[in-house]
Amino acid sequence: MPDRPLALVTGASRGIGRGIAVRLAEEGHDIALCYRFGKDAAEETRQAVQAAGARCFADRCDVTDAGEVEQFVAAAEAALGPVAVLVNNAGITRDNPLVLMPPEDWNEVIATNLTGTYHFTHSVAFGQMKRRNGVIVNVSSVAGVYGSATQTNYAASKGGVNILTRSLSRELGRYGIRVNAVAPGFIETDMTQDLSEKVRKKALETIPLRAFGEVAHVADLVAFLVSDRAAYITGQTVQVDGGYSQ
Ligand code: NAP
Numbered sequence: 001m002p003d004r005p006l007a008l009v010t011g012a013s014r015g016i017g018r019g020i021a022v023r024l025a026e027e028g029h030d031i032a033l034c035y036r037f038g039k040d041a042a043e044e045t046r047q048a049v050q051a052a053g054a055r056c057f058a059d060r061c062d063v064t065d066a067g068e069v070e071q072f073v074a075a076a077e078a079a080l081g082p083v084a085v086l087v088n089n090a091g092i093t094r095d096n097p098l099v100l101m102p103p104e105d106w107n108e109v110i111a112t113n114l115t116g117t118y119h120f121t122h123s124v125a126f127g128q129m130k131r132r133n134g135v136i137v138n139v140s141s142v143a144g145v146y147g148s149a150t151q152t153n154y155a156a157s158k159g160g161v162n163i164l165t166r167s168l169s170r171e172l173g174r175y176g177i178r179v180n181a182v183a184p185g186f187i188e189t190d191m192t193q194d195l196s197e198k199v200r201k202k203a204l205e206t207i208p209l210r211a212f213g214e215v216a217h218v219a220d221l222v223a224f225l226v227s228d229r230a231a232y233i234t235g236q237t238v239q240v241d242g243g244y245s246q
Helices: 015-026 039-051 066-080 103-131 152-175 197-206 215-226
Strands: 006-009 030-035 056-060 083-088 134-139 177-184 237-240
Touching: 006 015, 006 066, 015 030, 015 039, 015 083, 015 134, 015 215, 030 039, 030 066, 039 056, 056 066, 066 083, 066 103, 083 103, 083 215, 103 134, 103 152, 103 177, 134 152, 134 215, 152 177, 152 237, 177 215, 215 237
Parallel strands: 006 030, 006 083, 030 056, 083 134, 134 177, 177 237
Antiparallel strands: none
16 A cells, blocks of 8 residues: 555535545545636645645546546556545536426436446446455435435435445445445535525524534545544445434
């Protein structure tokens, strides 16, 4: 195992992905990260990762495109060695009541959140199996556990990620590979910036800890699940949500 095992984080130009990339760099990993549009933002993440003492490979890669993902993983591994840790974080929302939801919004959310997770895992897991070593963490959502009105596409994608996680843990456990998911509630990022005051107020009344979470709350949980302190945990979807449930 190299001195600084490589952690690959998808969608790390900003938000939760950036927080995870920097946290894992602080924990002693080198980092490979991808983004779709945010080149300048990804450059900021790269600088923060390098400031934490890690080497960093950053490039554009659309998680919905199997060919791009395969090329990205090959280039990252050529630069920094085998992927020891995969964090499938890239995700989007396209909210609407189902009867008003156009097929393209359904398809884009499933393609990004669920199929994107499949693409990266497909490109990384075989190498981890051969090395009999690896950790995979999928960033899901409480919407994938409880469901969420006006988010049928998003909730279905994340519910899919949760059961993919459990199923894959059953496949890969014998190779010494752990697979878990984290399910954040409301976290302060660009994704929750657009919520109306009404939705925000209602959410705060429903969250027992009476606050939205911070990126660091999710990154800390991911860092724990990646670490050997979680050596006997696999197949789980762990909520980080201030107690929110409905
Ligand atoms: P965000 O601030 O909107 O950031 C999303 C990230 O994903 C960006 O880096 C974006 O890259 C990247 N991305 C999106 N589509 C991509 C694609 N096709 N290929 C590659 N990268 C792509 O979102 P966030 O709040 O940090 O969310 C991160 C994850 O946490 C998502 O899976 C989300 O579902 C989950 N989550 C968030 C919350 C919350 O309250 N914020 C709650 C539960 C779960 P570009 O900017 O370069 O396009």
